[in-house]
Amino acid sequence: MTENAAWLNEQIDQLAQQQEKFTDRAFWLALKQLIAEQDRRADQLGGEVDGRTWSPDQW
Amino acid sequence: MKTLVLVAHPHLADSSSQQFLKESLPATGIDWEWLDGQQVIDVDQEQTRLRQADRVILQFPLYWFAAPASLKQWEDTVLTRKFVYGDHRYPLAGKELGVVVTTGMPGKAFQRGGAEGITLDAALAPLAAVAQRAKMIWLPTLAIHQFGYLDESEKLQLVIRYQRYLTQAQPDSLTSRQAWFAERLPEMIDRLPADQQAKGKLIASVFEQKSADLDQLADTLALIKEQSDD
Numbered sequence: 001m002t003e004n005a006a007w008l009n010e011q012i013d014q015l016a017q018q019q020e021k022f023t024d025r026a027f028w029l030a031l032k033q034l035i036a037e038q039d040r041r042a043d044q045l046g047g048e049v050d051g052r053t054w055s056p057d058q059w
Numbered sequence: 060m061k062t063l064v065l066v067a068h069p070h071l072a073d074s075s076s077q078q079f080l081k082e083s084l085p086a087t088g089i090d091w092e093w094l095d096g097q098q099v100i101d102v103d104q105e106q107t108r109l110r111q112a113d114r115v116i117l118q119f120p121l122y123w124f125a126a127p128a129s130l131k132q133w134e135d136t137v138l139t140r141k142f143v144y145g146d147h148r149y150p151l152a153g154k155e156l157g158v159v160v161t162t163g164m165p166g167k168a169f170q171r172g173g174a175e176g177i178t179l180d181a182a183l184a185p186l187a188a189v190a191q192r193a194k195m196i197w198l199p200t201l202a203i204h205q206f207g208y209l210d211e212s213e214k215l216q217l218v219i220r221y222q223r224y225l226t227q228a229q230p231d232s233l234t235s236r237q238a239w240f241a242e243r244l245p246e247m248i249d250r251l252p253a254d255q256q257a258k259g260k261l262i263a264s265v266f267e268q269k270s271a272d273l274d275q276l277a278d279t280l281a282l283i284k285e286q287s288d289d
């Protein structure tokens with residue numbers, strides 16, 4: 001996890017903890033999970049872009 | 060989107076899982092109905108509710124590999140041949156049909172060789188056949204196994220899984236999930252106390268930026284794929 005991601009997670013955890021309603025807390029924590037999924041997908045897509053671009057055939 | 064939730068449970072007030080799901084219902088867009096709570100089934104009214112819904116959710120505990128009797132009674136009374144397909148009009152065509160089922164056994168029991176020896180898809184086949192006959196779109200089932208054993212964090216996750224199952228566009232892809240959260244964020248931020256709104260907005264803006272970045276990456280990749288010969 002990058003420093004930015006850790007910081008963002010901390011912000012979301014704090015916000016979630018401050019919510020009195022269980023369902024509100026659930027929403028922010030689920031958003032945190034979705035953001036983690038976005039980060040994973042961005043890594044994978046970025047890696048695929050790099051891999052496909054790095055093609056000696058096309059040099 | 061309008062979602063009709065039909066709950067079949069003979070002892071709703073005593074069911075912690077059903078009470079939990081009721082508390083977890085999304086604030087808007089839901090028409091909720093407890094089938095066992097009706098003395099008489101008003102066929103016209105039930106059919107109207109079905110016509111008005113975009114998605115229909117059947118929610119029940121699994122009793123002997125099927126829904127409780129009240130659901131069958133409702134089906135037999137409301138889903139008349141004439142209503143479903145008799146006059147070749149198919150009023151339910153294109154609507155989505157989903158099942159939220161709770162079980163006392165763990166998920167791994169529902170497979171060949173498992174303790175129950177039958178998959179949930181197999182047990183729910185008669186309902187899926189009704190959906191097909193009505194030209195409805197059958198959704199992947201939301202199964203909640205052993206609710207009583209869930210810890211706090213799992214229950215928090217279940218709230219949103221359930222809300223998304225009721226109201227999120229299908230298929231359940233990352234794109235659909237992002238859209239679901241993006242649609243709800245403004246209202247969730249509004250509901251925050253004033254001193255928490257800045258933090259909510261900040262989180263939302265990071266989320267939106269990440270969504271935009273992903274879109275752009277996907278576009279770039281599509282372009283590269285288009286240009287390559289493979």
